Amino acid sequence: MQRFIDKAVIVTGGGSGIGRATARAFAREGASVLVADIVSDRADETVALISDEGGKALAYQVDVSSSAEVSRMCDAAVEAFGKLDILFSNAAVIDKGAPSAEIDDDLWARVIGVNLSGTFYGIRAALPHLVKTKGNVVVTASVASLGGMQGGTAYTASKFGVAGLVNQFACEAAVDGVRINAVAPGGVDTNIFDGMDDIPAMQRMVRTNTPLGRFATPEEIAEPVLFLASDAARYITGTLLRVDGGVRSK
Numbered sequence: 001m002q003r004f005i006d007k008a009v010i011v012t013g014g015g016s017g018i019g020r021a022t023a024r025a026f027a028r029e030g031a032s033v034l035v036a037d038i039v040s041d042r043a044d045e046t047v048a049l050i051s052d053e054g055g056k057a058l059a060y061q062v063d064v065s066s067s068a069e070v071s072r073m074c075d076a077a078v079e080a081f082g083k084l085d086i087l088f089s090n091a092a093v094i095d096k097g098a099p100s101a102e103i104d105d106d107l108w109a110r111v112i113g114v115n116l117s118g119t120f121y122g123i124r125a126a127l128p129h130l131v132k133t134k135g136n137v138v139v140t141a142s143v144a145s146l147g148g149m150q151g152g153t154a155y156t157a158s159k160f161g162v163a164g165l166v167n168q169f170a171c172e173a174a175v176d177g178v179r180i181n182a183v184a185p186g187g188v189d190t191n192i193f194d195g196m197d198d199i200p201a202m203q204r205m206v207r208t209n210t211p212l213g214r215f216a217t218p219e220e221i222a223e224p225v226l227f228l229a230s231d232a233a234r235y236i237t238g239t240l241l242r243v244d245g246g247v248r249s250k
């Protein structure tokens with residue numbers, strides 16, 4: 001399929017995991033992709049992968065927790081591609097599953113700053129451009145947008161907030177023909193867990209709690225993202241689409 005020919009797309013957190021898989025998927029279907037990440041080497045690697053596959057992409061360094069940097073990122077996409085059709089707001093950090101008592105002020109501010117404020121800054125900055133193209137936004141929420149876990153208070157709070165932003169912006173932007181949706185993954189096999197204390201125990205816990213019994217691949221999240229961003233989803237806005245192997249069905 002080539003659903004995104006001549007479409008201009010920004011992918012934040014595009015240097016790894018879900019962002020990388022989604023950037024590649026958009027490019028394979030004809031989009032020009034601004035691969036934005038705080039780690040420029042990772043963004044460069046994604047762009048090289050896309051170029052090797054014959055796609056069109058540019059690397060861009062951004063810290064999504066800075067509203068000024070996020071505004072410049074949107075302007076850079078429009079400057080490079082002439083317009084903006086789709087924002088995939090995906091960059092986030094975890095609090096390593098820390099219980100509430102261990103979340104100090106700096107960790108709280110960092111997680112909320114990247115995950116919640118970063119999502120707000122991205123949608124706010126992209127909207128004026130998306131109004132012109134009748135474009136849309138897809139956000140990476142989480143099963144943590146739907147309920148608490150045993151640890152990870154800051155992450156869960158940030159992802160509940162992200163779900164609220166999707167609802168709010170969807171209502172506000174509909175009048176301008178812009179759709180805002182989210183995917184809510186469960187466990188996905190990416191680098192986000194690097195640095196956690198006991199990764200094997202966490203992986204066992206995720207598998208045990210997931211009816212489908214395994215982690216998703218990043219590509220299995222990319223496919224629903226592309227669906228939500230495509231014209232096939234033209235009557236869908238304000239939706240949080242669970243892609244969680246059934247975790248929240250239990």
Ligand SMILES: NC(=O)c1ccc[n+]([C@@H]2O[C@H](COP(=O)([O-])OP(=O)(O)OC[C@H]3O[C@@H](n4cnc5c(N)ncnc54)[C@H](O)[C@@H]3O)[C@@H](O)[C@H]2O)c1
Nearest residue numbers: 013015016017018038063064091092142187188190191192
């Ligand atoms: N992996 C999972 O199990 C899982 C589950 C549910 C939701 N998610 C969500 O999926 C999204 C992508 O995560 P992933 O699993 O692919 O993780 P990942 O760590 O593989 O990729 C995240 C990318 O975001 C970048 N990033 C981090 N902070 C940034 C910042 N301030 N500005 C710009 N870029 C920044 C990182 O450098 C990295 O390249 C996140 O929103 C995450 O919360 C992941």
